Amino acid sequence: MMDVFLQPVGIVHYFLLSTLLFVIGAMGIFLNRRHVLSMLMALELILLAVNINFVAFSVAHGNVEGQIFSFFILTVAAAEAAIGLAILVIFFRRYQTVDVAAMDTLKG
Amino acid sequence: MLSFLPLSPALSPVILATSLLFFVVYGAFRSRASYGSVAFLALFALLIVMDAAGLQFALNFGTDRLPSLVFDGLSSAATVVLCGMMLAFFVLTLGLAWPLEAALLVLFALLGMLLMVSADSLMMFYMGLEMQSLALYVFIALQGRQQPAAIEAALKYFILGALASGLMLLGMSFLYGQWGVLGYGPLQALLVQHAAVSPALLWTTLGAGLILVGFLFKLSLVPFHMWTPDVYQAAPTPVVAFLSSLPKVAATVALVRLLAGPFYPLMPDLGDMLRIIGALSMLWGALAGLQQTSLRRLMAYSTIAQMGFVVMALSVATPEGMGSALVYVVVYAVTSLGLFALLMRVSDNDLSFNDVAGLVKASPVTAYLLAVFLLSLAGMPFFAGFFTKLSVFQSVLAGQHYAVVFAAALSSVVAMYYYLRVIKVMIFDDPATDQGVVMANHGASLPLGVAAALFVSVFFIIPGPEMTAFAQKMMADLLPQATASAPVMTLPFEKE
Numbered sequence: 395m396m397d398v399f400l401q402p403v404g405i406v407h408y409f410l411l412s413t414l415l416f417v418i419g420a421m422g423i424f425l426n427r428r429h430v431l432s433m434l435m436a437l438e439l440i441l442l443a444v445n446i447n448f449v450a451f452s453v454a455h456g457n458v459e460g461q462i463f464s465f466f467i468l469t470v471a472a473a474e475a476a477i478g479l480a481i482l483v484i485f486f487r488r489y490q491t492v493d494v495a496a497m498d499t500l501k502g
Numbered sequence: 503m504l505s506f507l508p509l510s511p512a513l514s515p516v517i518l519a520t521s522l523l524f525f526v527v528y529g530a531f532r533s534r535a536s537y538g539s540v541a542f543l544a545l546f547a548l549l550i551v552m553d554a555a556g557l558q559f560a561l562n563f564g565t566d567r568l569p570s571l572v573f574d575g576l577s578s579a580a581t582v583v584l585c586g587m588m589l590a591f592f593v594l595t596l597g598l599a600w601p602l603e604a605a606l607l608v609l610f611a612l613l614g615m616l617l618m619v620s621a622d623s624l625m626m627f628y629m630g631l632e633m634q635s636l637a638l639y640v641f642i643a644l645q646g647r648q649q650p651a652a653i654e655a656a657l658k659y660f661i662l663g664a665l666a667s668g669l670m671l672l673g674m675s676f677l678y679g680q681w682g683v684l685g686y687g688p689l690q691a692l693l694v695q696h697a698a699v700s701p702a703l704l705w706t707t708l709g710a711g712l713i714l715v716g717f718l719f720k721l722s723l724v725p726f727h728m729w730t731p732d733v734y735q736a737a738p739t740p741v742v743a744f745l746s747s748l749p750k751v752a753a754t755v756a757l758v759r760l761l762a763g764p765f766y767p768l769m770p771d772l773g774d775m776l777r778i779i780g781a782l783s784m785l786w787g788a789l790a791g792l793q794q795t796s797l798r799r800l801m802a803y804s805t806i807a808q809m810g811f812v813v814m815a816l817s818v819a820t821p822e823g824m825g826s827a828l829v830y831v832v833v834y835a836v837t838s839l840g841l842f843a844l845l846m847r848v849s850d851n852d853l854s855f856n857d858v859a860g861l862v863k864a865s866p867v868t869a870y871l872l873a874v875f876l877l878s879l880a881g882m883p884f885f886a887g888f889f890t891k892l893s894v895f896q897s898v899l900a901g902q903h904y905a906v907v908f909a910a911a912l913s914s915v916v917a918m919y920y921y922l923r924v925i926k927v928m929i930f931d932d933p934a935t936d937q938g939v940v941m942a943n944h945g946a947s948l949p950l951g952v953a954a955a956l957f958v959s960v961f962f963i964i965p966g967p968e969m970t971a972f973a974q975k976m977m978a979d980l981l982p983q984a985t986a987s988a989p990v991m992t993l994p995f996e997k998e
Contacts, residue, residue: 409679412675416668416672419668420665423661423665430657430661433661434661437661437664437665437668440664440665440668440671440672441668441671443672444668444671444672444674444675447672447675447676447678447679448675448678451675451678451679451682452678454679455678455682457682457683459625459678459682459683459684460675460678460684462625463624463625463628463674463678463684466625466628466629467628467671470628470629470632470636473632473636474632474636474664477636477639477640477660478660478661478664480640480643481639481640481643481653481656481657481660482657484643484646484653485653485654485657488646488650488653489654497654497657497658499651499654500651500654500655500658500731500732500735500736501732
């Protein structure tokens with residue numbers, strides 16, 4: 395088990411890193427119940443973690459499809475960040491807060 | 503091969519994209535451009551797109567493949583249906599004082615959907631899906647000017663949607679990591695080859711399951727349904743009409759493409775997963791709807807239950823099952839477009855049961871047409887909903903999945919209660935206030951409602967049998983040829 399840390403850096407290490415980042419990102423959404431802004435950061439982390447996967451697999455397979463996909467994901471991540479922040483700005487304007495707890499007018 | 507004849511296979515999305523760019527420039531340089539003017543121009547563009555797809559369809563061009571896009575019967579049929587619904591939506595909202603951007607955003611969403619239904623690789627599918635979702639997040643948030651709650655709904659929808667697409671992307675990276683391809687065709691070939699010699703691989707099944715998560719979110723299925731009631735309640739009625747029809751059709755077609763293509767060899771596992779999710783959605787949609795007091799929240803739970811039927815039919819992976827799922831979702835989309843179009847005549851805002859009490863006194867036509875839609879959703883005989891439910895049941899029973907059919911029957915019975923309750927409140931109750939229900943006048947909503955009600959009522963004579971036969975034949979062509987001896991899949995607890 396531990397010898398994965400003694401090997402030269404390879405596909406397994408990239409996969410571990412991206413899994414770690416993905417889990418941090420997912421926890422940032424599920425466990426973080428305070429700040430919407432940090433949720434948006436966690437979302438970015440998720441997308442970028444997957445990007446590491448794609449690039450690492452692409453190198454391992456020796457074809458570029460994964461790297462092309464990773465560029466598209468970067469673009470989508472940028473658009474998503476812009477849209478998320480824009481929605482958050484109008485949310486703040488309306489409720490004067492970015493607390494997750496403020497998102498409770500809709501339920502039933 | 504890509505032909506450069508006037509009817510190039512990619513014509514419909516290309517025409518839509520070109521006219522969209524024109525509208526963007528038009529909106530930027532013409533300061534007095536309004537929502538109505540762009541929507542009006544878009545009507546013509548949509549007619550041309552429909553024409554292109556319909557011609558391709560009528561002339562039977564067969565299957566055309568571009569890199570990562572495929573144009574066949576399914577994608578042209580889906581394009582015609584989606585553009586038709588978009589036309590109805592624009593006709594419905596032509597007179598509204600929406601900002602110009604709203605028209606551009608729904609058109610971008612439509613372009614994303616057209617790419618989704620003809621995607622032939624995971625990359626193109628993901629881009630189409632994101633194009634659709636990102637446009638819809640903004641479209642909902644834009645309504646915050648009139649209805650502040652829509653901002654909150656948009657934010658919730660955005661966070662959950664982005665998380666779901668992140669999970670989906672992780673699934674795609676697993677598949678890519680294991681097989682090194684993104685195209686549906688090569689992936690299917692590799693998986694079929696592999697399935698012939700050894701059982702499914704963990705990472706592949708996991709990856710496919712994670713991709714399904716994205717679909718669960720888009721189709722608002724349990725456990726990824728949480729956004730649906732909030733968005734349905736908070737967004738204005740025409741927005742809900744859009745959200746409950748077009749994206750559902752597009753997501754179902756894209757799901758069919760995946761399940762009939764690369765995921766077909768994984769169907770024993772995925773089929774079980776889809777059946778469990780379908781059963782949960784049908785039951786939860788029926789039970790949670792019982793205690794709703796908001797009409798649009800109620801419709802959200804109804805959507806959840808109806809989408810459960812769709813995945814139940816998809817899970818059997820036979821031409822009959824998938825064909826009936828496609829017909830089911832199209833009929834559902836038309837019903838819900840008509841229903842929300844008529845609700846616009848009552849109010850653009852959320853409605854409680856009291857707000858529609860005694861609707862029949864203010865406008866008998868509206869009340870009875872709404873009753874037609876509700877009865878069809880409930881699955882009353884001789885309305886469209888009955889026949890689509892029937893063919894779904896038949897195809898699932900043919901696969902001998904009795905447990906999930908039992909859940910579906912139970913769900914129909916329970917849901918019948920809340921549909922009938924709305925009808926009772928509208929037609930038999932007295933108005934809550936002295937002046938009764940005040941009607942708003944939206945020019946096109948009544949004609950659209952009448953047209954949709956007509957479709958729902960005569961479905962079993964005129965388009966129904968042809969649609970079902972056509973969809974099932976199309977799926978028979980699309981599914982791998984070994985379908986005749988499809989493996990019988992059962993839930994663990996169904997095994998004797």
